[in-house]
Amino acid sequence: MTDRAIQLREEGRDIISLSVGEPDFATPAHVIAAAKAALDAGQTRYTPVGGTSQLKRAAALHFARDLRITVPPSQVTVSAGGKQAIFHAMLATVSEGDEVIIPSPWWVSYPEIVRFAGGKVVPLTTYAKDNFRFSPADLEAQIGPRTQWVMLNSPGNPTGACYPEATLRGIGEVLRRHPRVLVLSDDIYAPINYTGAPHVTLAALCPDLADRILTVSGVSKSHAMTGFRIGLAAGPEWLIRAMERLQSHSSGNPCSISQAAAVAALEGPQDFLVDWCTRFRARRDQVVRAINAIPGLSTPVPDGAFYCMIGASPLMDRFGDDTALALHLLEHGVAIVPASAFGGRNGFRISFAADEAQLDEALRRIAKALAG
Incomplete structure (x- = not known):
């Protein structure tokens, strides 16, 4: 998947990465x-x-x-x-x-x-x-x-x-x-x-x-x-x-x-974490709402961290496995990680440690990629 993402970027494609597990905020x-x-x-x-x-x-x-x-x-x-x-x-x-x-x-x-x-x-x-x-x-x-x-x-x-x-x-x-x-x-x-x-x-x-x-x-x-x-x-x-x-x-x-x-x-001061958590929580709600509105996808509401583990079992007849689904989403401009990488199956992980505009666009692309 990484090789394919690099190839697509070299071809001039815009790839939004929701696969990286690190905050997008600046170090204090x-x-x-x-x-x-x-x-x-x-x-x-x-x-x-x-x-x-x-x-x-x-x-x-x-x-x-x-x-x-x-x-x-x-x-x-x-x-x-x-x-x-x-x-x-x-x-x-x-x-x-x-x-x-x-x-x-x-x-x-x-x-x-x-x-x-x-x-x-x-x-x-x-x-x-x-x-x-x-x-x-x-x-x-x-x-x-x-x-x-x-x-x-x-x-x-x-x-x-x-x-x-x-x-x-x-x-x-x-x-x-x-x-x-x-x-x-x-x-x-x-x-x-x-x-x-x-x-x-x-x-x-x-x-x-x-x-x-x-x-x-x-x-x-x-x-x-x-x-x-x-x-x-x-x-x-x-x-x-x-x-x-x-x-x-x-x-x-x-x-x-x-x-x-x-x-x-x-x-040093820890008060910045209040703002970070508030923004992460809003992003979490943004992702959960959008994912649960896409036919074939579902996710519970995470308690913490900045990830959603998304179930896609209804789509497996169409794609075969979650790696094929992940590659399909990559071709539509969104990099995620298949559940099988985490010992799971039939789904994928999204990191919502990305700014709100990027999340909106990525979620729009996912919905479009899975429509029809």
Whole structure:
């Protein structure tokens, strides 16, 4: 699809991309200023492998303020994006044949990371009718003697689903009956929440389980800093140390300038997020309204993040599979991602991290492409 999109652009075609998972807003000015100041101050040398003490303290502030998880800086590590933290957690703990339960549709890298570590992916299928959430009973039915990890992503990519407090408490009850199972809670989209309720995460709700929960966060989505490549993880000290030992041999420390910028992001003003979330919510409503008006397409209302997972089962007789549907939409000027890329089927994901005029035009093109 990427090759075809490039070819179409080279032919002079106008392609609107709704496939990229990053905010379209500018990185806050105080963050850019902090990066420039770090450069001017000559902060261009190695830092400690797991991050500077300043950033670890700022990250501990973030986990306490935004996720209600109280951890000392010694239980925080900094990586080159959240993906690297997940990679190192899996490599440090997963042996050949160990099982990792991943709710699907899932973020595309989760299963590949598990497989790279030698683990076996155990899908936990969720459905649009349930707003892409699984129940505690669904989870328990998937746990077996080789289960090593359960992955949670709330708000989720690609579905935008948030797990409410009652469900997370139920998940905690299940985990108490299975004391060997670790939990990776990916909360990187936590600040982008439309439910009206405070974000909740498992480590905060179930502190007795904190010694086997790794919570992953970062500044990429919340502060439009995807290119800075800074991920944050908080968890038990034994796991944090193991991840840092791996990082010392893989990439070494995260970028020193990016770390300085991340300190400013976490310690500086957060009020801009109110406006960002208001605009994202309006875009979400714009997309949901337009998609549900197109025959053959449907989507639940996402709770957070900036994605809609769109069902297109009625169109499969016409197109055969969701990749063919995605290519058809690309030929009509809109780049999206087929559901099969996320372990789903018969649909596609739209990112509404694009300005309102682009969204309007893209939705118009989709409707036209599927008419008749």
